Amino acid sequence: MTLDRRSFIGVSATTAAALAMNPLRLLAQQSAPSNFTEIRKSVGTFVGQGGTIGWYLGKGGAVVIDSQFPRTAEPCLKGLKERSTSGLSMLINTHHHGDHTGGNAVFKSAVKKIVAHENVPILQKKQATEGGKEAGQVYADTTFAKTWREKLDGETVAAKYYGPAHTGGDAVIHFENANVAHTGDLVFNRIHPFIDFPGGGTILGWIDVLQDVHDDLDKDTVVIFGHGSPKQGITGTRKDVLVMRDYFQTVVQHIEKGKKKGATKEEILASTLGGFEDYTGNARMSIAVTIERTYEDLERGGVKKSPKPKG
Ligand SMILES: [Zn+2]
Numbered sequence: 001m002t003l004d005r006r007s008f009i010g011v012s013a014t015t016a017a018a019l020a021m022n023p024l025r026l027l028a029q030q031s032a033p034s035n036f037t038e039i040r041k042s043v044g045t046f047v048g049q050g051g052t053i054g055w056y057l058g059k060g061g062a063v064v065i066d067s068q069f070p071r072t073a074e075p076c077l078k079g080l081k082e083r084s085t086s087g088l089s090m091l092i093n094t095h096h097h098g099d100h101t102g103g104n105a106v107f108k109s110a111v112k113k114i115v116a117h118e119n120v121p122i123l124q125k126k127q128a129t130e131g132g133k134e135a136g137q138v139y140a141d142t143t144f145a146k147t148w149r150e151k152l153d154g155e156t157v158a159a160k161y162y163g164p165a166h167t168g169g170d171a172v173i174h175f176e177n178a179n180v181a182h183t184g185d186l187v188f189n190r191i192h193p194f195i196d197f198p199g200g201g202t203i204l205g206w207i208d209v210l211q212d213v214h215d216d217l218d219k220d221t222v223v224i225f226g227h228g229s230p231k232q233g234i235t236g237t238r239k240d241v242l243v244m245r246d247y248f249q250t251v252v253q254h255i256e257k258g259k260k261k262g263a264t265k266e267e268i269l270a271s272t273l274g275g276f277e278d279y280t281g282n283a284r285m286s287i288a289v290t291i292e293r294t295y296e297d298l299e300r301g302g303v304k305k306s307p308k309p310k311g
Contacts (some may be wrong), residue, residue, distance in 0.1 A: 095198070
């Protein structure tokens with residue numbers, strides 16, 4: 001994959017909106033075919049197209065985290081119904097992006113509720129309107145501001161919002177008994193991240209959030225990532241959460257060093273930064289794009305607040 005900044009800059013507003021709906025199609029197409037993998041204590045992952053789906057198969061019904069796209073949500077739902085002795089109980093969205101909520105419509109009639117941070121329906125609606133994709137959107141009906149938790153049969157599932165980061169409504173979902181946490185797209189495991197400022201994202205906020213997420217987990221926690229490189233995969237430990245933080249911090253330091261030396265904005269944006277050759281990316285997700293967005297975020301001083309829900 002090439003690092004082509006020029007094509008990114010040349011993207012029209014309409015195309016950009018369409019990409020925001022589905023920024024990871026290119027990467028997703030390269031991922032493994034649909035499959036279920038158990039991690040431990042009835043918690044596992046499903047890989048199809050888009051953000052990694054997490055699941056828990058409990059006696060009170062299965063819990064699903066994120067829904068990818070309709071095309072892969074269907075085999076996922078079918079597979080969960082085959083594996084669950086008591087149907088499905090709930091779907092949880094880690095954030096609003098189309099490759100995590102696009103399959104909500106498929107799961108809607110099979111679950112009792114859809115849980116997400118309170119900003120997720122707002123951002124999802126905004127994204128759908130801008131992309132002309134209002135039809136078929138299904139939104140979370142159970143929302144929370146900071147934390148949410150529910151005791152299940154033999155498991156407790158907890159969701160926590162840490163502040164603006166990848167979007168304005170990211171939550172980490174933790175199966176506490178199994179000690180497996182799904183970070184959604186707060187972690188792109190050795191992939192140049194998709195950065196979405198219109199969706200409430202901020203690099204500076206993201207750095208702080210990753211530290212806090214790391215501190216809330218322990219050394220035994222198995223962490224599920226929204227996306228992972230083919231080599232490094234979609235699961236890991238809290239150490240990988242810090243790898244993502246370090247990626248952004250290295251970019252911030254690179255920019256600050258350039259500024260100190262008196263380099264112009266153009267010179268800094270045109271500069272290269274080594275050390276991430278192993279990372280997967282594409283024209284819209286590259287070290288050059290991360291440098292550009294980080295420069296912008298530093299100029300505006302990050303994002304302090306997420307959009308407030310109406311009503
Ligand atoms: Zn995302």
